Amino acid sequence: MQREKSQKFALWRRQLGREKELWFWTLLFLVWWVFFFLIPLYGIVYAFFDYTPGRALTLDRFVGFKNFISFFQTRDAWMIIRNTLVISTLNMTVGFIAPIILALQLDELRQGLFKRATQTISYLPYFVSWVVVASIVTTLLNSDGVVNEVLMNLGLINKPIAFLTTGKYFYALITCVTIWKSLGWSTILYMSAIAGIDQSLYEAGAVDGISRWGMVRYITIPCIMPTIVLLFILNIGNFLNLGYEQNLLLGQSTTQEYWEIIDTYVYRYGIQMGRYSFSIAIGLMKSVIGLILVFVSNAIAKKYTEYSIM
Amino acid sequence: MKQASYIKRTVPGTVFDVINVVLLLVLSFIMIYPFWNQLVISLNDGIDAQRGGLYFWPRIFTFGNYSYILKTSGMLSALGWSVARVVVECGKHTALGWSVARVVVGTLTKLVATGFLAYVTTVKFFSFHKPLRRLFLITMYVSGGMIPIYLWYMKIGLTESFTVYWLPTLLSAYEMMIIASYIEGLPEAMSESARIDGANEITIFVKIIMPLCIPVFAALGVMVAVGHWNSWFDVLIYNPSGEYDTLQISLRNILIESDKIKKLMQDATAGSAAAKNAASRISTTSMRAATTMIVTIPIVCVYPFFQKYFVKGISIGAVKG
Structure with a gap:
């Protein structure tokens, strides 16, 4: 022993x-x-807690859920939740379908220089920073920018449209810019899924005499469906993680009612105003909901596809 | 990719082909024209640009915007430096210098450190290799969040420093997973035989694993480098004093804070008569356009050659997660 x-x-x-x-x-x-x-x-x-930097966290500063509750008592709370939901939903619908259409369009091109060039060009906005994008968009859409100038020359409008400073345009603006930046890049996974389709399916389709549209409708789309479903489910996991960089950079004080989302709110209250406990509480709420979404979406992905990120 | 031979040539099919090509041409135009427009504005005389009507070609061609920006914001001194010297002499405090230093230091340290971490998590006989990997995987899903991280960095004095650009991102789970899966694909016998010959782990990693990992290091290195070049938000929150400003944050300041521009204008007009004359030809739009191009041109030059690495990176990431 x-x-x-x-x-x-x-x-x-x-x-x-x-x-x-x-x-x-x-x-x-x-x-x-x-x-x-x-x-x-x-x-x-x-x-x-009721936290102040430099002071010890003692039990008498414990406030329980007070910070969470006081967020919902602010007038901003519902505005922020609305903006987050609206912008996320736009990204998950319009922003989700656009790259699928582009991938199908690219697939209809013959292999060659034009296809490669189109792909490379469409990747460009993905590689530049949001600061660059915001600067370019500001120049283009300003009241003396090219877009307004062309619209005026065509006689479509009489005076410049304030795209950037009008609140009701903001959702459309941020969705368009976000799609513009990521569109080409998002096609990559679809393109590789399309490249993986068995050629004999198309041969069989040709023998059966289905048309070109039929090939897309009955072969290509069903074959990339697992990829589409998977990416959609994974997007649900990221539902709350819509970028805040573009909102901070393109948002103006006049449109704040439409661009303030959870992340920008945490940044403004935490770092700019120093309300640490309050903003940590809001960030924590978002993280918890986000984590639940990730687990749920991952579980669904595991169940319906062979794939899991864990 | 469907082979053309499967497809019968029909009239509607040809019509579709034409429409498809036209649509994609329009899309390419939408993708590229905004950059071209900035380039045109940046190469045009600033005051003249305010008249509008600049679409495809500068009307009054000038490099004045660029030379003005590079002179006034102290970017030019860094331009001629070799990359290595910029790292050594980043004490010159120029936005370009900080940007380049950040990209070089951030990318190299991250590749080596995360690569070594990935290697350690693949050493089978090491009893802790799996728990170590799991500990880092957790960081992909959970984090303290913006404010707790900010408060902690403030406490330990990481704010207002160059260190904050590279140390907190030194190790990352995503890159670790990709490199680890690559190392696992290598024959184990190589590191095993070196170990028997008495090589220590660092030697095995540097002499055997790293040379074999060059493809994956290249793919990730480009991604990490572009990420460092493009990031601005961490500069904004951790280094607000402006001493460690990078190019991106200078551009953001020009975009958001018109005060900054006024100050730059005043700086210039305080100089000689020639400087005054140069400054009088600058407008905010042209100045911003020139800065945008300075930030964008390196990316535009580099990305067509590196896009395949990015595509590889995203595909590995998608398969391995």
């Missing part, structure tokens, strides 16, 4: 000796992990 134990111990020591160097590096990785993941994660407890 005693002997067995000491043998085990010796074995364990030998293993540790062999792994000594790996443990050293692992400890370094873990230090980073604690510093840049775990401690910031612990910071979410501030949401339940």
Whole structure:
């Protein structure tokens, strides 16, 4: 018995000796992990306190769910939830269908320079930053920008349209710009799904005499359906993560009622105004709902397709 | 891709082909014209541009906007430097210098560190390799969020520093997964034999694994580098003083804060008569256009050659998640 134990111990020591160097590096990785993941994660407890930097978190500063409740008592709460839902829904419908159509259109082209060039050009906006996009859009859509100028020269309008500063245009504006930036890039997964379709299906279709539209309708679309469903489900997981960069950059003070979403609100209240506990609470609420969405969408994806991100 | 031979040539089919090509041409135009318009404005005389009517070609051609921007915002001094020198001498405090330094330092450190992490998680005999991978996978799904991270960085003095650009993104789960899956595809015997010969893990990683991982490092490196070049929000929240401003944030300041432009104008008019004359020919739009082009041109030059790496990256990511 005693002997067995000491043998085990010796074995364990030998293993540790062999792994000594790996443990050293692992400890370094873990230090980073604690510093840049775990401690910031612990910071979410501030949401339940009345936190002021530099003062210790004592139990008498514990306020429970007060920060969460006070968010729903603000007048902004429903405006923010509305904007988040509207912009997300637009992205998930119009923004989701557009790349599928473009991929099908590209597939109808013969292989060659034109197809490659169109694809490469359509990727360009994806590679530039949101700052560049915002700057370009501002120049184009300003009251003295090219778009207004052309519309006036064509006689369609009498005075310039204030695209950027009119609130009711903002949803359309942000959806168009977001699609413009990501359209070409989003086609990549569809294009690779289309490339993976078995050629014999088209041969069989040709033998049966189906038309070109028939091939798209009865072969291409059904074959890429799993990809479409999968990407749609994964998008649900990202429903709340609509970009805030474009909203911060393109939003004007006159259109704030339409561009303020959860992330921009957290940024403005937390970093600009220093209401830390309040904004952490809002961010936490969003993260929890987002995490639930990710798990639910992942579970659905697992059930209906062979695919899972976990 | 369907082969053309399957398709019968019909009149409606040809009509569709024509419409399809026209639509895609329109789309390409919409994708590319906004950039071209900026280029035209940036190469046109600023005051003249305010008259409008600039569509496809500058009316009064000038490089004045560029030379003005590069002079007044101290970007020019960094232009001629080699990449390595920019890193060494980033103390020159120019927006371009910080941008380049950030891209170089951020990309290199991340590839090496995350690559090594990925390697450690693939060493089968190491009893902790799976838990280590899982610990980092958690970071993909959960995070403290903007404000707790911000408060913590403030506390440990990471704000107002260059370090904040690269250290917090040093290790990342997404890149770790991609590199790890690539390493797992390599024959294990190679690192095993080196280990028997007495090589330590760092040597194995640097001498054996890294050279074999060049394709995946190239693909990820381009993605990480473009990400660093394009990021601005972390500059805005962590380094608000302006000392570590990158090009993106300078452009954002020109876009959002017209005060900044006025200051730049005043700086210029305080100089010689020639400088005054140059400044009088600049408008906000032309100045912004020139800055936009300075930020965009490196990307435009690089991305057609690197897009296949991006496509590879997104495909690996999609398969492996």
